[in-house]
């Protein structure tokens with residue numbers, strides 16, 4: 001899960017997706033900037049997650065690195081700027097294929113493929129982002145579990 005600062009959207013997406021996948025999956029989140037490196041998620045993201053019974057308070061922000069593009073099978077980007085930034089870091093076609101817009105992968109229509117950044121907003125913006133991510137995570141989790149079954153057979 002990739003956003004800009006790795007303190008609002010992608011930590012929420014990480015926390016939510018983890019609750020929906022079996023333990024065969026490893027989920028992590030990163031940012032494209034290192035401004036908040038080592039910091040916990042934004043207080044409002046932690047509170048919003050807690051309101052929805054998820055604890056993301058032990059996560060720490062870190063910037064994306066070259067090993068992530070190599071090690072992870074799927075790289076989900078929260079908005080188009082993030083997507084373009086991550087695509088520009090890909091070294092080959094195999095890496096480019098892993099990178100997608102999170103909401104597009106979840107099946108949203110083309111008008112609605114960016115997770116709005118709640119950083120400059122209020123608690124309602126965080127809750128709205130939470131609900132958007134929760135809905136998309138349901139769809140992604142289902143897709144990933146299905147792919148896992150298909151790959152096994």
Ligand code: 4NP
Pocket residue numbers: 003004005006007008009010035117118119
């Ligand atoms: P995020 O939100 O990308 O969802 O973590 C932001 C966090 C920090 C900043 C911008 C967006 N910032 O400018 O510091």
